[in-house]
Amino acid sequence: MTTDSQAPQFDVQPLRHRRPTRALRRLGLATAGLSIAILGAGHAAAAPAPLHQAVAGCGAPVDGQPNGKQFPGEPPLSIDPGSGYSATLQTNCGPITVSLDAANAPHTVNSFVFLAGQQYFDHSRCHRLTTAGIFVLQCGDPTGTGHGGPGYRFQDENLAGAVYPAGTLAMANSGPNSNGSQFFLVYKDSQLPANYTPFGRVTGGMDVLQNIAGGGTADGSPDGAPAAGVVLDSVAADQN
DSSP states (O other), X not given: OOOOTTSOOOOSOOOBBOOSOHHHHHHHHHHHTTOOBOOSOOOSOOOOOOOOOOSTTOOOOOSOOOOOOOOSXXXXXXXXXXXXXXXXXXXXXXXXXXXXXXXXXXXXXXXHHHHHHTTOSTTEEOOEEEOSSSOEEEEOXXXXXXXXXXXXXXXXXXXXXXXXXXXEEEEOBSSTTOBOSOEEEESSOBOOOTTSOEEEEEEEOHHXXXXXXXXXXXXXXXXXXXXTOOXXXXXXXXXX
């Protein structure tokens, strides 16, 4: 990928769950790149990060805590790949609606719909914003640490020719076929390798997503917690 000459040079394997080592945080982007890891069950609740609310249009989230549910395996395929599905992410910065690509990513959409139905995402914090190189907001970890997941992993899908323009909804992972619950929303065209299952598109609320991105990170770095303190108050998925 190409980056602005003034921007940090990133390893373009950004959407891997953060591996539980001090080195990632200590060495920062130069060594760890933009990697995210969801290794381990990660069901213990993390200490909540402070809500900065420094972004206009973002307020306090709805009261509540993630339920921290864990599941023994990928849920059975219960969606109809021939049908349309959509989801609404109600955030403390406004709603974001997405269409889900069940035809090309049935396992991914099935898992997302299942977890939404379990209220797994509700009250969880979007723990990561990147403002250079890849331009994503990452969510889906109820622990808020980048280590959490639902207790199961499932296969990659829809990678042939995958691209990540603004509005893409895709899965974070810790390597091939290691998808869990963490996902990312692309707010500006990203030059990512075709390693992350795209499974939907933003259909409403791009202004919300871009407003969050415009607020930057809490510590001013190009990769960190959003300054807006973004929380998914609820996530609901429906068959169209």
